[in-house]
Amino acid sequence: MTSAAKAILRYSAVLGLWAGPNNSIPGRLLATLLGRGAVNGRVSVTDPLLMWSGGDDFIDARDLAAANVAALDATALPSRVYTIGSGLLASFDDFVAASHQVHPSLIFDEVALPGTGFAGFPHQSTQAFDVRCAKEELGFSTQHDLLSSFKAASAWVSL
Numbered sequence: 001m002t003s004a005a006k007a008i009l010r011y012s013a014v015l016g017l018w019a020g021p022n023n024s025i026p027g028r029l030l031a032t033l034l035g036r037g038a039v040n041g042r043v044s045v046t047d048p049l050l051m052w053s054g055g056d057d058f059i060d061a062r063d064l065a066a067a068n069v070a071a072l073d074a075t076a077l078p079s080r081v082y083t084i085g086s087g088l089l090a091s092f093d094d095f096v097a098a099s100h101q102v103h104p105s106l107i108f109d110e111v112a113l114p115g116t117g118f119a120g121f122p123h124q125s126t127q128a129f130d131v132r133c134a135k136e137e138l139g140f141s142t143q144h145d146l147l148s149s150f151k152a153a154s155a156w157v158s159l
Contacts, residue, residue: 005074005076005077005080006077006080007071007074007077007080007081007082007138008080008081008082009067009068009071009082009084010081010082010083010084011059011064011084011085012056012057012058012059012083012084012085012086012129013025013026013056013057013058013059013118013119014026014058014059014060014061014064015030015058015059015060015061015146015149015153016030016060016061016149016153017030017031017153017156017157025049025050025118025119026058028047028049028050029050029095030149030150030153030157031153031157032045032047032050033045033095033096033098033099033108033150034099034102034103034150034153034154034157035099035103035106035157036157038106041105041106041107042106042107042108042109043099043106043107043108043109044109045108045109045111046111048114048116048120049119049120051092051111051113051114052091052092052113052114052116052117052118052119052121052124053091053092053113053114053115053116053117053124054089054091054117054124054125054126055089055090055091055094055124055125055126055128056089056090056117056118056125057085057086057087057088057089057090057125057128057129058085058086058090058146058149059084059085059086059142060142060143060144060148060149060152062143062144062152063084063086063142063143063144064084066140066143067082067084067134067138067140070134070138070139070140071138071140074137074138074139076137077137078137079133079137081133082133082134082137082138082140083129083130083131083133083134084131084134084140085128085129085131085142086128086129086131086142086145087128087129087130087131087142088128089125089126089127089128090146092111092113094146095146096108098146098147098149098150099150101147101150102147102150102151102154103154
């Protein structure tokens, strides 16, 4: 019996509404920007963990599932460690814009962005993850952009 090669997948911030036992910050962010908790159609983001300066690399949970399948189906895993992300930086303003495209009637209160990165990380991200190995060796690339993630999540958020 031969042992199967194993891959280590390093995920960027996963976009999905499931809050899980650790109360997912991306899930809370999606729900907030899609209007959960809005008052008279106004969305106010006050939690400093949900605001950031710079950018960060986010991946839709559906793409994450596809990446796992790609790693399981791979016939060879020469790099063994794969970064799974979009390969793109998204800013807080990009999130607000995607939310506004899904729910144009929502009004977003102005916020003063902190000098921190996503989820209170002390440093701002200035470049996206390098996802070349996942693409070249696993044949994986994302299929869902930020707007697609917001559209999918909006079906589950009641205003």
